[in-house]
Amino acid sequence: MADETKIPVTPPQPGQPAQASQPAQPQQQQIQIPVDTSSRESVYINLFRPLTTTDDVFVDVGAYVPVVTPGGVAEPMVFTHRLIMNFVTAKKLAEALRAAVAQHEQMFGVVEVDPNRRLRMPPQQRPPMG
Secondary structure: OOOOEEEEEEOOOOOOOOEEOOOOOOOOOOEEEEEOOOOOOOOOOOEEEEEEOOOEEEEEEEEOOOOEOOOOOEOOOEEEEEEEEEHHHHHHHHHHHHHHHHHHHHHHOOOOOOHHHHHHOOHHHOOOOO
16 A cells, blocks of 8 residues: 555444544553555645535535636636535534644634735735635
8 A cells, every 4th residue: 555654543332433543541442544545636626615415515626717718708617526425524624624724824824715805915925816
């Protein structure tokens, strides 16, 4: 397995679901589960559209470059990938992304999502457009 790492997982107690990276208690043992990233693909996104059902969250993602043709017609937005997850995974992903953004903002300053406010920032403080 190329680019392999391992994730510690504590086996569940009877009647409890498994949880990754939970601190071990005296009677518990940790198992290292291998992670194979050899077939992982990277894709840049700056566009997303969440959709939900009662059980799942679907997130369509893609990249959009706002280019207007000479006829005044903008290029269409193209969603190239779909993430499908349950609400537990969606909440864990949301919390992980929130923590990643908070850490980035501690190091580099506030990430401004309003494009009008970004344009008013001095050039050295502007984050990349996206």
